[in-house]
Amino acid sequence: MTQAPIRERAVTPDGIGESVGRPDGVPKVKGEFEYSSDLHVDGMLWGATLRSPHPHASIHSIDTSETGTMTGVFAVLTHEDVPGRKVYGMEIPDQPVLAWEKVRYQGEAVALVAADHPETARRALEKIRVDYEVLDPVTDAEAAMAEDAPRLHLSGNVLRRVDVGHGDPGATAEVVVEGEYEVGMQDQAFLGPESGLAIPHGEGGVDLYISTQWLHVDQDQVAESLGLPPEMVRLTLSGVGGAFGGREDLSMQIHACMLALHTSRPVKMVYGREESFYGHVHRHPAKMRYEHGATRDGQLVYVRANLLFDGGAYASSSNAVCLNAATFACGPYDVPNAQIESHMLYTNNPPCGAMRGFGAVQVCFAHEAQMDKLAEKLGMDSVEIRMKNAIEPGMKFPFGQEVPYPAPVREILERVRAMPLPQERESMGRDLRELPGGVSNTTHGEGVRRGVGYAVGFKNIGFSAGFDDYSTARVSLSVEDGKPVARVLTAAAEVGQGLVMVQAQIARTELGVENVVVETADTRIGSAGSTSASRQTYVTGAAVKEACEKVRERVFDLAREEFGESDGLAIEDGNVVSDGLVVAPLAEVLGDAEISETVEFHHRATHPLDENGQGDAHLQFAFAAHRAVVEVDTELGLARVVEVATAQDVGKIINPLALEGQIEGGIAQGLGLALMEEIQIDDGRIQNASFTDYLIPTILDMPPVKIEILELADPEAPYGLKGVGEPPTIASTPAIVAALRDATDRDLARIPVRPEHIVGLEVKP
Amino acid sequence: MEFLQPADLREVLETKAAHPEAVPIFGGTDVMVDLNFDRERPGAVLDLTRVPEIREWSRKDRRLRVGAGVTYTRAITELGGLLPGLAMASRTVGSPQIRNRGTIGGNLGSASPAGDALPPLYASDAGIEVASVRGVRMVPVEEFITGPRTNALRPDELITAFMIPEARGPQQYAKIGPRNAMVIAVCSLGLALHPESRAVGACIGSAGPTPIRPHEAEGFIEGVIEEHGLWESRSEIPASALERFGALVAEAAKPIDDVRGTASYRRHAVGVLARRTLTWAWDEYRRDAG
Amino acid sequence: MPGYERAELSAELKVTPSPEADKSSREPSEAARRAAGESGLAREAGPESIMLAGGRREVLETVTKTVEAALDAGARTVEVRVEAEGDAPRFGNG
Structure with missing residues (x-):
């Protein structure tokens, strides 16, 4: 079906392109929104999880005899009580629902309790006796590769390896720069802890109200481990307090359902903040060795990279992260010769998996540092060298895929460079809040130097590498109380990003109706795929749009039947019109009819990489460039980001305010990784499982953001749009670090950058 | 409970x-x-x-x-x-x-x-x-x-x-944290000038098992101020003395490596903070005369 | 984004030792684990269970090798459950 150009549509109030407000905005601000942790039904029990205190141990026995007799305790379950498959996992089912003879990370689930009070449940956990034999942990990816490393899984410690070979492996160049870069383990740090409520539905199955990113992948895994057919496990999305990738893997889903089915009572589980750090996967720590070769005038000749990722104890989505990193390792540049090795290892660290940026974040930090290094060595401007090497539509990525239109790398770099820099002011005597350290009063201007840094990054939108990625939407149109009302049902998870508005906006635009109800997502309808990979506006948006189009066609059929009109039918302002003249009010055309259409939208097929790492692996690419201005107290190593400017191509703006929110939020997360966010691990143990010591940026750390948006329509995508959620997180981090380097003349090869790095004190690894 | x-x-x-x-x-x-x-x-x-006696001042x-x-x-x-x-x-x-x-x-x-x-x-x-x-x-x-x-x-x-x-002279407090608000001190420094008793009070926070009074540094700077008659003249403290004060404060710290920072950084930072806070406090003392 | 790199095929093997054997004997299970482990596709899936995940042909070949190893070591029964993840209707071509 041919897509009519957008500007020829009648403008629908609160349709696409408008800053439609969040329906849940006011309740959230007032504390009235019901998150999954607020769920309650009378008579419910509280579930709790016994976790391994050791990063690596054998379990000789689990003794629950003392617990079972406690008053108020209704169930104590171990691996023996898992009715179905005893392992789960999205890519490879390798993670025990409950450990049986081995634990492979600190915090691994070992046993469950259900009690009539959360405190009773916690006390009951203390009575479970687990006889552990503590084993030496494998504490990083390099150690895991060693010949004599303990084998953590039957087939050893290599979880995945992806090689990309492109051009001449022996290419040489006039100018060579090398670097080793390291990224610490970032956490999604969503504010709503893992939580949900499982209610037995009386026919042997269970209803689960849950915070998740993908209802159907949860349903499939839960059903498998419960030994039930999927239709016996019905999931309904509950209020989600942020996700960022951290809710893709299961946490308490199977556990709560097991306890509910075992006790025949509703069971609620809510992780505490500390437990949450053990209850979800994190961003992969990475060590990356790079070599870039270029001509004397700055044209890239080759890139060689060795990427080493710590996958932690279980697979999660590490396979895909490993592949993503390999395909994005060279950055959005024209690289004629590339040799990339991407390694993913099992260790006894917490499992790592999806987080905003998904493999593109780590390599962007490294390739952008390399581009700056190259520019410096050549005496070139850091933006010039990027523009000189920018990829363009029609070129090939090193993984063999043709660069599709649009790929405006040069344009976004030009845009950020052209934005006026914030005025440089005398540092002495400023308001403390405008200085590094803020009101902590560490400088009155002494030692403060400014730096400016640029970076550009890109990310695949949607699922890749041959995965059949689709979404299902049902749109119904009928008259309620005399007015036409559209209802939209999908299983797509609203996790705070604003999909509820987007779905309604699309329905308003396509159906010309004011009243749109977006129903609570659940598994009554087919999968919508995951709320991740910046894909929902594209994929679920397209499903909703197509369903609306089908509904609209049926409205026109009705109009033709009833009124005999056939030319240029459209719905505008609640009327069916023919060539601009009103035929009849939509409500009259509909009468008592309910028109309902369900659509499954599958995006264009992608393909796996071949053994040389070549293939049309990705659906869509989104690009963003960032410029960071920082001020650094060079003597104390404290930094303040003064401003971040960004240019991003989004194809088509669906909701300007929500877009701004995604961009600012993404930059905040990128700033966090640059300056403070790291789960610190010592010998396999998390040292900072709290928001006291896992620091995320506050409003006083977050600078003003200048945004320029490009709307270059992707001819394949609905409305020409591109996913927007991840690109802001990718290049913002390297831009900030580049600015720190500019201010301090230090290498800063590891993120997050700590004050001791900036002042150049010796740091333990 | x-x-x-x-x-x-x-x-x-x-x-x-x-x-x-x-x-x-x-x-x-x-x-x-x-x-x-x-x-x-x-x-x-x-x-x-x-309890009012606990609540009020x-x-x-x-x-x-x-x-x-x-x-x-x-x-x-x-x-x-x-x-x-x-x-x-x-x-x-x-x-x-x-x-x-x-x-x-x-x-x-x-x-x-x-x-x-x-x-x-x-x-x-x-x-x-x-x-x-x-x-x-x-x-x-x-x-x-x-x-x-x-x-x-x-x-x-x-x-x-x-x-x-109550304060009879300028006082300062400075604190290091990796973010600009809501942070536990990596290390900190409190400083008070007591012109009436011709004393300088300083204390290192979060770089030892307890807060630490750097007595040697205090004694050193009090000596410099006396020697040059600075309480009266309100002239600048020589830069070398400020440096030395910072170095002595850094020496007095007993920091450890932990999740919030390294020992060597803490020692370095309290020295810098000591020099800066003394400079600010003394500048204020000099201005108060005018 | 999650695992779009889903294994094409997975197979779960459960080894039951011969009833005559000493109940604590884990030789059949150990033999199966060794054989499966060599393939590069194997993870544990329960006290006596092995999960193989990967490409269709490699998984099926490893199933054969693993079952043989278990039988040779005295196993009486090996339960095998093969699932084609890619074709699962919830994610696949539905």
Whole structure:
């Protein structure tokens, strides 16, 4: 079906392109929104999880005899009580629902309790006796590769390896720069802890109200481990307090359902903040060795990279992260010769998996540092060298895929460079809040130097590498109380990003109706795929749009039947019109009819990489460039980001305010990784499982953001749009670090950058 | 868990004597965290919020008696002019919500070396008023804090107040954190000039098992000021002396590596902070003359 | 984004030792684990269970090798459950 150009549509109030407000905005601000942790039904029990205190141990026995007799305790379950498959996992089912003879990370689930009070449940956990034999942990990816490393899984410690070979492996160049870069383990740090409520539905199955990113992948895994057919496990999305990738893997889903089915009572589980750090996967720590070769005038000749990722104890989505990193390792540049090795290892660290940026974040930090290094060595401007090497539509990525239109790398770099820099002011005597350290009063201007840094990054939108990625939407149109009302049902998870508005906006635009109800997502309808990979506006948006189009066609059929009109039918302002003249009010055309259409939208097929790492692996690419201005107290190593400017191509703006929110939020997360966010691990143990010591940026750390948006329509995508959620997180981090380097003349090869790095004190690894 | 809520000072002391295991609570910003993290499960909690002697502060003969239950917010708004160093430190504590609830007595009770209120108390030789049914005793703050998270309280005693002279000279507080708000000190420094007693008080926070008075550094800089007659002339302190002061403060620190920072960085940073805060305080002292 | 790199095929093998054997004997299970482990596709899936995940042909070949190893070591029964993840209707071509 041919897509009519957008500007020829009648403008629908609160349709696409408008800053439609969040329906849940006011309740959230007032504390009235019901998150999954607020769920309650009378008579419910509280579930709790016994976790391994050791990063690596054998379990000789689990003794629950003392617990079972406690008053108020209704169930104590171990691996023996898992009715179905005893392992789960999205890519490879390798993670025990409950450990049986081995634990492979600190915090691994070992046993469950259900009690009539959360405190009773916690006390009951203390009575479970687990006889552990503590084993030496494998504490990083390099150690895991060693010949004599303990084998953590039957087939050893290599979880995945992806090689990309492109051009001449022996290419040489006039100018060579090398670097080793390291990224610490970032956490999604969503504010709503893992939580949900499982209610037995009386026919042997269970209803689960849950915070998740993908209802159907949860349903499939839960059903498998419960030994039930999927239709016996019905999931309904509950209020989600942020996700960022951290809710893709299961946490308490199977556990709560097991306890509910075992006790025949509703069971609620809510992780505490500390437990949450053990209850979800994190961003992969990475060590990356790079070599870039270029001509004397700055044209890239080759890139060689060795990427080493710590996958932690279980697979999660590490396979895909490993592949993503390999395909994005060279950055959005024209690289004629590339040799990339991407390694993913099992260790006894917490499992790592999806987080905003998904493999593109780590390599962007490294390739952008390399581009700056190259520019410096050549005496070139850091933006010039990027523009000189920018990829363009029609070129090939090193993984063999043709660069599709649009790929405006040069344009976004030009845009950020052209934005006026914030005025440089005398540092002495400023308001403390405008200085590094803020009101902590560490400088009155002494030692403060400014730096400016640029970076550009890109990310695949949607699922890749041959995965059949689709979404299902049902749109119904009928008259309620005399007015036409559209209802939209999908299983797509609203996790705070604003999909509820987007779905309604699309329905308003396509159906010309004011009243749109977006129903609570659940598994009554087919999968919508995951709320991740910046894909929902594209994929679920397209499903909703197509369903609306089908509904609209049926409205026109009705109009033709009833009124005999056939030319240029459209719905505008609640009327069916023919060539601009009103035929009849939509409500009259509909009468008592309910028109309902369900659509499954599958995006264009992608393909796996071949053994040389070549293939049309990705659906869509989104690009963003960032410029960071920082001020650094060079003597104390404290930094303040003064401003971040960004240019991003989004194809088509669906909701300007929500877009701004995604961009600012993404930059905040990128700033966090640059300056403070790291789960610190010592010998396999998390040292900072709290928001006291896992620091995320506050409003006083977050600078003003200048945004320029490009709307270059992707001819394949609905409305020409591109996913927007991840690109802001990718290049913002390297831009900030580049600015720190500019201010301090230090290498800063590891993120997050700590004050001791900036002042150049010796740091333990 | 028992919740004890006496109405006045006599009753509160009797209750504490009868329930020495009871954990005192005022703002709850430390106690509730311990409970939530399941680090502590006290049999009883003793609420102090109803006791006026703990809640209020008073001023007499240029000395202040500040109830242990005075919050950081009140230290900023009510005591900012009299105890500027304490007010500056209070501004760096947590978020507005935490400052509204958290109390200076809580910092003394928790005795964390990172307690922001402690260096200003050390730098002005505060005394801690400790009470029990057996009577009231006054303990210098430096003796009150005995180690990381330990203090000189006996089981039947409560911290009721601290006594501190009002500022007669400039005071400063500076704190290092990896973000610009809501952060626990990586290290900090409190400094107070006492022109009337011709003394310089300094205290290192969060770079040792307790806050640390760098006595050698204090003695050194007092000597330089005397030698050059700077209390009277209000001339600049020579840059070399400021450097040396910073170096001596850094030497006095006893930092460790931990999740918030490395020992070497802490030592370096307290030296820088010492030099800077002394410079700022002395500049203010010089301006005050004009 | 999650695992779009889903294994094409997975197979779960459960080894039951011969009833005559000493109940504590884990030789059949150990033999199966060794054989499966060599393939690069194997993870544990329960006290006596092995999960193979990967490409269709490699998984099926490893199933054969693993079953043989278990039988040779005295196993009486090996339960095998093969699932084609890619074709699962919830994610696949539905």
